[in-house]
Amino acid sequence: MQKIVIFGTGELAQRIFYYLKDSDDEVVAFSANKSNIDSNELLGLPVIAFEDIKEKYPPGEFLIFIALAYSEMNKKRAKFFDAAKSKGYELYSYVHPSTKIWDEFEMGENCFILAENIIQPFVKIEDNVLIGSNNLISHNTVIEKNCFLTSNITLGGHITIGANSFVGLSATINQRVKIGKECIIGAGTLITKDVNDKEVYAENSSKKLPQSSSEIGDMI
Numbered sequence: 001m002q003k004i005v006i007f008g009t010g011e012l013a014q015r016i017f018y019y020l021k022d023s024d025d026e027v028v029a030f031s032a033n034k035s036n037i038d039s040n041e042l043l044g045l046p047v048i049a050f051e052d053i054k055e056k057y058p059p060g061e062f063l064i065f066i067a068l069a070y071s072e073m074n075k076k077r078a079k080f081f082d083a084a085k086s087k088g089y090e091l092y093s094y095v096h097p098s099t100k101i102w103d104e105f106e107m108g109e110n111c112f113i114l115a116e117n118i119i120q121p122f123v124k125i126e127d128n129v130l131i132g133s134n135n136l137i138s139h140n141t142v143i144e145k146n147c148f149l150t151s152n153i154t155l156g157g158h159i160t161i162g163a164n165s166f167v168g169l170s171a172t173i174n175q176r177v178k179i180g181k182e183c184i185i186g187a188g189t190l191i192t193k194d195v196n197d198k199e200v201y202a203e204n205s206s207k208k209l210p211q212s213s214s215e216i217g218d219m220i
Helices: 011-021 050-056 075-088 213-217
Strands: 003-007 024-033 045-049 063-066
Touching: 003 011, 011 024, 045 050, 063 075, 063 213
Parallel strands: 003 024, 003 063, 024 045
Antiparallel strands: none
């Protein structure tokens, strides 16, 4: 059994707590920056200032999970991932037991994969990636660091999802397509060709929108 401190006190952090209640691991506390703590308790557990976390929950005895979503194109989550690593922590990763994973699978730290996913052989998921439920991640696919994939997504084989990208509900990406870094692939979108860095696709269309992901990222 691993003991985990969840960084974050918002909706995602609270959902992570309930997902892990059914696991063999134990959430022992929540954490946030001192300036963001409104209460010393959440869901019956203490809320500890991140600045002081090593005193009560030292590295080596406790792991941290950064439970922040995709604001600022996942850069906020990446920032606190780096901060936790600089304090000496190992970051916790979790795969729901209903997810089917074949051989030759690689996964980094601070990854969270929910229920009923199918992950075919030769898939690599880098650090700090969050994946929802009911996705097909086909063979020889690479999901680079700091990505956020929602649910009911279909990824063909030999795909690369660039770092800090977001893929919305029920999107489909054809095989041998490369998605650039910091891209937004909106809900229901079909992608059939390579996508450059910071591009945005949405509204059930493969048409590129005029805004860059930097312009839209702060809005999602």
